[in-house]
């Protein structure tokens with residue numbers, strides 16, 4: 476895999492300090508599974524965070540007992556043994572795979588508009604205000620309705636590719652967009668483009684048709 | 695971030711330096727060393743508690759999280775791999791995950807190297823001569839080169855674990871400025887680190 480577009484440092488930092496919404500964390504962690512480069516950036520940020528911890532001045536007295544717990548230590552061989560959950564291949568890495576009922580090839584797509592289908596994925600914190608997570612399938616040549624975001628939108632390409640004002644995005648790539656970015660992706664090969672999309676808040680659509688579409692589409 | 699003076703004072707107070715934490719973790723793993731555990735406890739627990747209280751955690755919960763963290767440090771010591779992370783980073787991630795698990799419905803989402811879809815790191819091509827200790831000194835030097843507006847955001851993000859939105863409100867600057875300062879800061883840090891390795 477030749478990844479050209481990575482996760483922005485601002486998003487990675489929010490992932491590291493634990494302030495990223497769950498929907499977006501799913502996309503980030505799924506990309507990290509296939510991207511040594513982004514994992515290296517995460518490792519650097521964790522090193523920095525750890526420096527802030529170990530070199531800070533302690534200001535509180537600890538009540539907890541400092542003696543070692545009287546319990547068995549984990550055996551590395553057992554703790555890192557491949558878990559049985561990977562017996563069913565879903566064609567995508569975790570944690571996305573955990574949230575899919577079936578293999579990517581067998582997703583029961585729901586049609587949104589001609590050429591575009593989706594499949595919503597549930598997250599533990601399911602309130603829509605916290606954003607949504609979904610799979611999106613774009614048929615070759617179909618333009619997505621032009622839209623911008625009222626929050627953050629992050630996309631990972633799982634199959635195929637698309638092209639928009641910001642460049643060409645292929646399997647494994649990430650489009651990490653701030654709000655107020657307008658874009659209109661088009662699947663640019665003869666294959667469907669399948670993406671994982673997370674938002675931190677619902678999207679705004681531009682144009683009369685898109686505004687009509689918005690309540691229906693909900694993306 | 696500690697200044698040079700703070701670091702020296704830490705040494706005189708016999709606080710565990712990162713290099714000692716590494717040795718102590720190995721001693722815990724190989725011989726269930728009580729003394730090593732207590733050294734790690736005294737080095738980490740008061741700082742972690744302070745960290746959590748600065749972030750607004752109430753004291754009883756801060757105690758719970760630090761106990762959970764120290765329990766995991768003991769239990770998982772044999773999984774620690776000094777070639778992958780320094781001891782302080784390893785302990786930090788355990789503490790952060792304990793905190794997230796305490797406050798969220800969902801456990802922290804992380805990639806899993808046992809996943810057949812996982813793409814492992816390519817073997818290191820650079821020289822491995824830079825130790826973790828030297829590396830953390832390089833990181834400190836790189837951070838020291840940041841302009842104060844970027845440094846402040848990095849500090850608030852890591853030490854106080856504030857979100858971009860919270861930082862934007864607290865500093866009265868647009869969200870986009872917070873994000874672009876973070877990107878600039880890490881670009882500069884990586885550049886500085888490239889220069890020394």
Ligand SMILES: [Zn+2]
Pocket residue numbers: 478480481482506510512513514
């Ligand atoms: Zn990446």
